[in-house]
Amino acid sequence: MAATLTHDGAAFVNFRHFAFTEPHAHAYRWLDVKRFRLPDPSVPDRHLLAALLAHEQFRDDYAGGGVDPGGTRHGPYWLRLVTPEAYASVGRDGAARLLETWAEQSGPLPDTLAEALRREAYEPLVAADSVLHLNGLGEDEYHDWASVHGEFHELVLVDRAARRLTLLVAADD
Template identity: 55%
Template sequence: MNNGLAHEASAFINFRRYVTDPKEHGYRWVDIKRLRFSAESVDDGRLLAALIGHEQFRDDYAGGGVLPDGCRHGPYWLRLITPDLYEPISQEKAVQILREWMDPLWDVPAELETDLRREVFACLAAADGIYYLNELGDEAIHDWGRVHDYFHEFVLIDRSALRITLIVAADD
C-alpha cells in the first residue's frame, strides 16, 4: 500500500470511440482510478491527503500517464493541491456538472451512456462522500497546463467497499 492506498484498477472512456465526427464531443474523455483503503482509515481529509500523495495522482492527463516522480496533476502544480481545496458536493450536483460538461442538448450514444453509467454514475451513487476540486486559479496552473479546455475532478469515497475513486472528466 502506498500512503495507505492500494491501486486497484483504472478505466478510460474516450468519447472518440463512440462518435463518428470528432468535432462532435470527440475530444472528451473520462479517466477513472480506483484505490482501496484499509478499514482503519476514518477521516475523509486523511483519505484525500493519502490520494494526493499517491503515485497514481501524479498524472498530467495529457498523454504522459502516471509519473511516479511527476510534479504535475492535470493542469496544476502538484505541490499546490491540498485536501482543503476539495469541496464536498452532493451526488445531484456531481451529476449536473458532468451532464453540463457533456452538453445537456447532446443525444449521448447508447454505448457511451452505458459505459458512463457503469464506470462513473454507479460509483457516484454508491459514494458516501463526493468531493470536487474547484478551479485553483492562474497561479496554480503549471507551465503548459492550459491544454485542457475543461478539467473536472471528483473524488468519491465509498466506505462500504473501502474504495476511493478519482474521476477526471476533461477534454483537449
Template identity: 55%
Template sequence: MESPLTHDSSSFLNFRRYSFRSPHAHAFRWVNAKRFRLRVPSAGDRRLLAALIGHAWFRDAYAGGGAHADETRHGSYRLDAITPDTYERVGREEGAAVLRMWADRYGEVPDDLEADLRREVFEPLARADGVHHLVGVGEDDFHDWGGVHDEFHEFVLVDRFRGLLTLLVAADD
C-alpha cells in the same frame, strides 16, 4: 504511517471511440477513473484526500504518459497547489449535474457511451457517501503548460460500503 489507499484498477473512456451524430461532437473529451481500495476504512475523508494526493497514481498530468512517481503536475495544475483544502464536499446530485452538463455539452451522447458513463461515472457517484470536487485551484496554480483543457472536472468519490475511493477526471484535449 501506512497509506490508507492501495491502487486497485483504472479505466479510460475516450469519447472519440464512440459514433456521435455529428462527427466532431466527441470534442476530444475523455474520462479517467482510478480506483483505490480503502486499507483503513475508518480513515476520515481529509486523511483519504491527503493520502490520494500523496499517492504515485495521483501524479498524472493527463497528457498521455500516465502516472509517474516523479511527476510534479496533476492535470493543468502544479501538484504542490493541490491539498485536501482545494476540494469541496458536494452532494451526489450536484456532482452528477456538473458531469451530465459536461457530457451533454455538444448534444446527446451515443447509447453505448451513455452505458459506459453510467457504469464508470454515474453509478459510482450515486453510491458514494462522500463526494469531493476539486474547486480550490485556478490559473495561478497552472504549471508550465497548464490550461490546455477547455474543461477539467475532478471528483473524489468515497464509497465506504464497498471500501473504494474513486478519482474521476473528466476533461478534453
C-alpha cells in the same frame, strides 16, 4: 490518522471511440477513472485525500504522459499546490449535474457511451458516501502548459461500505 490507499484498477472512456451523429461532437473529451481500496472505512475524508495526493497514481498530468512517479503536474495544476483543502464536499446531485453538463455539452450521447459513463462514473457516484470536488484552485495554480485542457473536472468518491475510493477526471484536450 494516517492512511494508505492501494490502487485497485482503472478505466478510460475516450469519447473518440463512440459514434456521434455530428462530426467532432466529442470535442476530444475523456473520463479517466482510478480506483483504490480503503484501508479502513472510518478514516476521515481529509486523511483519505492526503493519502490519494501522496499516491503515485495521482502523479498524472492527464495530457498523454500517464502516471509519472517523479511528476510535478496534476492535470492543469502544479502538483505541489493540490492539497486536501482544495477539495470541497459536493452532493451526489451536484456532481451528477457537473458530469452531465460536461459530457452532453455538444448534444445527446450515443447509447454505448452513455452506458460506459453510467458504469464507470454514475454507479460509483450513487454508491458514494462522500463526494469531493477539486474546485479550490484556479489559474494562479496552473503549470506552464495547463492550457492543453479545455475543461478539467475532478471528483473523489468515497464508498465506505465497499471500502473504495474512486478518482474521476473528466476533461477536454
